[in-house]
Amino acid sequence: MKDTAIAFQQEEETSETDSPTGKIYFVRLNYSEKVQHMIFMICFVTLVITGFMLKVPEGIVQKLGSAGEAVFLIRSLLHRIAGTVMILVSVYHVYYLIFKPAGRRWLFDMLPRFKDLNDLVGNCLYYFGVKKEPPEFDRFCYKHKMEYGALIAGTILMAATGLIMWTEYRWSKFIIDIATVVHGMEAILASLAIMIWHLYEIHLKPRKSPIDDAWITGVIDEEEMKEEYPLHYKKIMADPKLQEIYIKRETQ
Amino acid sequence: MRPIYFKYLTFTALFLLLHFGTVFADSEVLPDTENCLYCHRYPSMGRYDESGVKRIFYVNDEKFARSVHGKLKCKSCHAGVDKIPHTDVKKVDCTTKCHIREPSTDKEFSHINMVQKYETSVHGNGSKEKPKPFPEDLPTCKDCHENRIQSSVTGLWGKSEALSNETLARCIGCHTQKDWAQNFYLHFTHRMRRTRSQPEIIKLCTSCHEDSQKMARHGLESVSTFKDTFHWSLVKYGVKNAPDCISCHVPVGYTTHDIRSRTDPMSSIHTLNRIDTCSNQGGMQSCHPGATAEFATGRVHAYGTKAQLAAGMKVATFEDHENFRLLERAEVDISKDEIFHLKVLSLIQLFYKVFIPLVIGFMAYHQWLDWLKIIRTRKKRR
Amino acid sequence: MKKKIIEKFSSSSKKEMTKVDQPPNKSSSVLIKTAIILPLVLFGLWLLKLVYLPPAEAKKTPMLSKPSFETGIFHRILTGQEAVSHNRFHMLDGALAQPEPFHPLCTNCHGTYPHSKEKKVRSLLNFHNGFMACAVCHVRKAADDRDYSFVWVDRQTGLMATSVKGGFGKYPAKIFPIQVTAKGQKRLFRPVSEKAAEEFLRLKDKFSPDQMAQAKIKLHEGISKKPVFCTECHKKDGYIDFAELGFPKNRIDHLTSTEVAGMIGNYETFYLPEAIDFAAD
Numbered sequence: 001m002k003d004t005a006i007a008f009q010q011e012e013e014t015s016e017t018d019s020p021t022g023k024i025y026f027v028r029l030n031y032s033e034k035v036q037h038m039i040f041m042i043c044f045v046t047l048v049i050t051g052f053m054l055k056v057p058e059g060i061v062q063k064l065g066s067a068g069e070a071v072f073l074i075r076s077l078l079h080r081i082a083g084t085v086m087i088l089v090s091v092y093h094v095y096y097l098i099f100k101p102a103g104r105r106w107l108f109d110m111l112p113r114f115k116d117l118n119d120l121v122g123n124c125l126y127y128f129g130v131k132k133e134p135p136e137f138d139r140f141c142y143k144h145k146m147e148y149g150a151l152i153a154g155t156i157l158m159a160a161t162g163l164i165m166w167t168e169y170r171w172s173k174f175i176i177d178i179a180t181v182v183h184g185m186e187a188i189l190a191s192l193a194i195m196i197w198h199l200y201e202i203h204l205k206p207r208k209s210p211i212d213d214a215w216i217t218g219v220i221d222e223e224e225m226k227e228e229y230p231l232h233y234k235k236i237m238a239d240p241k242l243q244e245i246y247i248k249r250e251t252q
Numbered sequence: 253m254r255p256i257y258f259k260y261l262t263f264t265a266l267f268l269l270l271h272f273g274t275v276f277a278d279s280e281v282l283p284d285t286e287n288c289l290y291c292h293r294y295p296s297m298g299r300y301d302e303s304g305v306k307r308i309f310y311v312n313d314e315k316f317a318r319s320v321h322g323k324l325k326c327k328s329c330h331a332g333v334d335k336i337p338h339t340d341v342k343k344v345d346c347t348t349k350c351h352i353r354e355p356s357t358d359k360e361f362s363h364i365n366m367v368q369k370y371e372t373s374v375h376g377n378g379s380k381e382k383p384k385p386f387p388e389d390l391p392t393c394k395d396c397h398e399n400r401i402q403s404s405v406t407g408l409w410g411k412s413e414a415l416s417n418e419t420l421a422r423c424i425g426c427h428t429q430k431d432w433a434q435n436f437y438l439h440f441t442h443r444m445r446r447t448r449s450q451p452e453i454i455k456l457c458t459s460c461h462e463d464s465q466k467m468a469r470h471g472l473e474s475v476s477t478f479k480d481t482f483h484w485s486l487v488k489y490g491v492k493n494a495p496d497c498i499s500c501h502v503p504v505g506y507t508t509h510d511i512r513s514r515t516d517p518m519s520s521i522h523t524l525n526r527i528d529t530c531s532n533q534g535g536m537q538s539c540h541p542g543a544t545a546e547f548a549t550g551r552v553h554a555y556g557t558k559a560q561l562a563a564g565m566k567v568a569t570f571e572d573h574e575n576f577r578l579l580e581r582a583e584v585d586i587s588k589d590e591i592f593h594l595k596v597l598s599l600i601q602l603f604y605k606v607f608i609p610l611v612i613g614f615m616a617y618h619q620w621l622d623w624l625k626i627i628r629t630r631k632k633r634r
Numbered sequence: 635m636k637k638k639i640i641e642k643f644s645s646s647s648k649k650e651m652t653k654v655d656q657p658p659n660k661s662s663s664v665l666i667k668t669a670i671i672l673p674l675v676l677f678g679l680w681l682l683k684l685v686y687l688p689p690a691e692a693k694k695t696p697m698l699s700k701p702s703f704e705t706g707i708f709h710r711i712l713t714g715q716e717a718v719s720h721n722r723f724h725m726l727d728g729a730l731a732q733p734e735p736f737h738p739l740c741t742n743c744h745g746t747y748p749h750s751k752e753k754k755v756r757s758l759l760n761f762h763n764g765f766m767a768c769a770v771c772h773v774r775k776a777a778d779d780r781d782y783s784f785v786w787v788d789r790q791t792g793l794m795a796t797s798v799k800g801g802f803g804k805y806p807a808k809i810f811p812i813q814v815t816a817k818g819q820k821r822l823f824r825p826v827s828e829k830a831a832e833e834f835l836r837l838k839d840k841f842s843p844d845q846m847a848q849a850k851i852k853l854h855e856g857i858s859k860k861p862v863f864c865t866e867c868h869k870k871d872g873y874i875d876f877a878e879l880g881f882p883k884n885r886i887d888h889l890t891s892t893e894v895a896g897m898i899g900n901y902e903t904f905y906l907p908e909a910i911d912f913a914a915d
Contacts, residue, residue, distance in 0.1 A: 054482070054485045058488050061488050061489055062488075064489070064490070065490075066490065068488075068489040068490035068491070069489060069490050069491045069492055071489060072485075072486065072489035072490075072491050073491070124618075124621070126625070127621035127622065127624070127625050128621075168540065168547065169530070169540040169541075169542045169543045169544060169547045170542070170544060170547065171546065171547060172546040172547060172549070172550060173547065173549065173550020173551060173552070174550060174589075174593045174596075176547075176550075177550075177593065177597055178596065178597065178600060180482075181597055181600050181601055181604075182600060185600070185601070185604035185608070186604075188604075188608065189604065189607070189608050189611065189612070192608070192612045193611065193612065193615060196612060196615045196616050196619060197615045197619070200619045200622075200623075204619075204623070205622070205623070205626065
């Protein structure tokens with residue numbers, strides 16, 4: 001993965017460099033975060049597919065014929081494996097947030113502030129054309145914070161209800177029923193939210209075509225940084241310590 | 253006329269006797285000693301009866317010979333068929349003695365044990381003092397049973413035919429009559445597995461139990477709510493040992509002919525027997541081996557109309573008597589706990605039904621605005 | 635080596651990405667986007683459907699409704715749900731369910747079990763239907779008509795066959811009457827011409843009851859008033875030449891035996907009316 005990332009950048013370098021010092025890139029996700037995102041994403045997709053397979057109408061399922069049983073058993077196994085891995089990644093993420101400096105920085109930047117509400121209103125006004133300029137965003141804007149919050153809440157709910165259903169014989173039927181309903185509805189909410197809120201940012205957004213690669217490379221270029229996170233950009237440029245952390249400089 | 257007819261019969265019998273060994277062993281087709289196949293072997297024999305139902309009088313002799321009743325004569329069941337045309341024919345009665353000796357008692361066999369048990373079960377006609385309403389809705393033998401073809405156990409070690417051959421070879425050492433041994437073997441192994449697959453069982457039971465009007469006449473609701481359960485998902489994918497109707501309603505130690513109401517302590521789904529039923533200890537599949545008492549009490553099928561009626565979430569129309577019984581039963585059957593549970597569950601569902609469009613709507617609107625803005629600014633730049 | 639390939643690939647894709655605004659790449663980018671987004675949109679719609687319109691399998695049927703037109707007896711006949719949906723006890727085989735592309739025209743209206751009037755014999759007559767066209771019995775040949783005979787006609791192809799395999803009503807063909815034309819060609823004999831039947835079916839909804847009665851008489855003009863009776867075939871040297879149809883000798887002996895004839899005699903004496911007059915309706 002890292003090789004690819006560097007390859008990307010090197011190519012960039014040779015074809016587009018115009019400053020002798022080398023182009024600079026801004027780190028959005030460090031290595032650990034990239035890996036966390038990757039594992040979480042794979043788990044999420046697996047869970048969505050294997051989970052909603054239960055809801056596939058009878059007529060389509062019957063086309064599987066005798067393979068149905070194997071498909072179902074693999075589905076069940078994958079769902080449980082993906083669920084377990086997702087919970088483990090989430091637990092590791094909590095550890096990361098508390099015990100790693102980069103994690104603590106992440107947590108601090110991610111904390112909701114009054115500015116976020118301001119930004120939300122400001123950004124909407126910008127969309128409506130009332131304001132000429134969008135608000136200046138820091139490292140994480142309100143969109144990220146909202147999604148992160150939803151992710152935490154969703155993961156906790158899904159993990160809890162999932163574990164209840166996994167250990168069904170310990171609970172009363174009523175608890176299992178509630179878990180089933182919540183697990184199903186939350187899954188629909190999460191899938192839709194990811195598709196609209198998150199995938200828009202990397203696929204559909206016009207400037208990111210056909211797909212944003214920050215989740216693989218972990219970095220964005222200066223131009224994008226200035227445009228999307230101007231406040232953070234200014235902060236980094238003003239602080240050499242932050243520069244060390246967030247700036248990757250390519251050498252020939 | 254008579255003597256010639258008789259002569260022919262004797263000739264046929266003699267002919268058959270001479271060739272008995274070969275005919276029987278090779279084709280396994282029952283000799284038509286009663287001459288019924290004379291007409292009944294023609295496929296298009298049949299008619300529409302007075303109520304417009306298609307009656308097929310065709311009997312495939314080969315299939316019949318291989319069936320569980322294959323060693324019986326036609327008249328053993330079709331009593332009263334003595335004349336052509338068949339007048340004074342009685343309806344087939346499975347409790348009649350069918351001239352086959354049951355080896356354990358050496359008495360003539362009949363299905364009367366099953367029928368008697370069945371009559372006291374939930375599907376039976378009820379007692380004489382208190383007969384059930386709408387007896388025409390209640391299933392009779394033929395509604396669930398057909399003359400199945402004997403088949404030995406399948407799926408063991410993957411080669412059931414080889415298994416049968418080897419086992420049978422051991423029998424034939426002592427029981428030298430191969431036909432008899434084979435028949436006995438099939439009789440035994442045919443019952444070593446369920447003849448109907450899960451989807452077939454569900455289709456059979458739901459052919460009545462999903463008929464909401466028929467069910468309402470007896471104060472029951474349609475069981476389509478079964479399809480809201482995880483149990484159904486397993487069946488849908490064709491998982492072996494997936495739980496169907498009889499997995500819970502007739503677990504190990506119970507018989508299909510003695511299904512009882514869930515309020516009856518003899519029922520497998522009565523609260524007292526629930527732990528055993530859910531864990532299915534002693535069965536081929538231990539479903540929920542660690543089932544606690546708490547787990548084993550509660551509604552397995554999703555809440556249906558009855559619960560909705562009891563909870564007042566659905567207003568019943570008192571238009572006819574049939575629905576009235578459903579209402580009546582709903583008030584008795586659905587406990588306060590269940591009403592509470594239903595209300596909580598529907599509240600959660602309602603919450604999500606409102607919450608999802610709010611959240612997703614906001615998101616979609618926001619992203620749409622974002623997209624529009626980007627497109628517009630780009631146009632301006634050009 | 636691998637690295638180089640990656641570099642090559644990534645360079646080209648990276649270029650695309652950086653020059654989004656240029657038109658040549660735009661259409662391909664739109665295409666890729668659609669390919670990604672379309673399934674997601676469909677998936678999303680399906681999810682919404684799961685929330686608001688639970689799938690049909692989990693749908694609670696309205697239980698407190700009165701029987702509607704949809705569940706009426708005639709609708710049930712139409713959809714193949716019989717009035718009483720009893721399973722058949724004796725296992726059936728494929729012999730009944732076989733489609734029959736080439737069949738006597740009569741069955742289009744009269745069905746598979748056309749005989750219903752004579753209660754005692756209707757099923758016996760009906761089973762002949764499985765291997766004989768209606769016209770075999772219901773159109774009587776003139777005693778001296780030498781150009782009129784019977785032949786097997788394949789159910790699938792409609793071609794004439796000299797001999798067929800099978801037995802006891804299970805044949806791949808049916809016996810039809812044929813007529814040999816002046817040129818020596820064999821032609822299926824149809825008492826009701828296909829053209830006439832088609833015209834009748836096309837117009838039948840427009841007829842008034844009186845016109846209908848008229849039309850029916852006209853349509854059945856070619857049908858003999860008195861059908862060929864059982865004993866006319868089930869006797870030695872009867873109406874149909876079984877040998878010509880390829881029946882083996884022992885089967886012919888059986889069909890024409892006193893046993894069969896005797897049984898029919900029994901019927902004739904006790905259960906069949908003197909004469910069946912088909913001109914009545």
